[in-house]
Amino acid sequence: MSDRPRLVLASASPRRLELLARIGVVPDAVQPAELDESPLRSEMPRRLAQRLSSAKAAALEAPGALVLAADTVVGVGRRILGKPASREEARRFLGLMSGRRHQVHTGVALRRPDGSLGTRLVTSVVAFQRLTAQQVEAYLDSGEWEGKAGGYAIQGRAEMFVRFLSGSHSNVVGLPLFETAQLLRGCGWLRP
Structure with missing residues (x-):
């Protein structure tokens, strides 16, 4: 529709693009x-996910456009598990989540053309089975952990470790679709 503003996705995540496509949303531009x-x-x-999503939406130069930003943070208690910098760090993260x-907290922010900001924060709870050393090493060998918050991708091989999920599956992948819509x-x- 030509009467609506351009939509800019402030994310380099291919998973977020794929998730948006599931609900028929194709951004006009992708600008991390x-x-x-x-x-x-x-x-x-939780606070980190909120702060970063809002900061990303506010930081992007896109006059007259809607800017959609998100940030996903994995937490074990008060501990933040970011994107592991090494195989060893990914192994440590998996050990913390084992059993x-x-x-998984995702902050979503939408900056409107007038500069106002709409935000949502979604939390999902995930429980992993107790992981064996062999399972951890096989997962690390897959390389799937690289560049993923918490060191795993639920939409990939790590889904076989999930014994319980409460909340939004798309949130754990990286963008809660209901709240984004x-x-x-x-x-x-x-x-509609």
């Missing part, structure tokens, strides 16, 4: 927002 994603001192996982529950509908970009 570059900013420091380091947690602040004593910052909790217990963890939370709500934000887009709320500003008239997505029609």
Whole structure:
């Protein structure tokens, strides 16, 4: 529809593009927002996801456009499990999640052309089975952990480790579709 503003996705994640396509949303442009994603001192996982998604939406130069940004953070208690920098760090993350529950928080922010910001925060709870050393090493050998929050991809081989999931599956992949659609509908970009 020509009367709606351009939609810019402030993310380099191919998974977010795939998820948006599932609900018929194709951004007009993809322009990753570059900013420091380091947690602040004593910052909790939920707050980090909220802060980063809003900061990414605000940081992008896209006059007259809607800017959609998201950030996914995996937390085990107060501990933030980011994207592992090495195989050893990914092994440590998997060990922390083995046999217990963890939370996946995704902050979603939509900056409207007038500069106002709509936000959502979605939390899903995931429980992994107790992982054997062989399972961990086979998963690390797959390379699937690279570039993934928490060091795993639920939409891939790691799904076989999930014994329990409460909440949005698409949130764990990287973008909660229900809440994203709500934000887009709320500003008239997505029609029912």
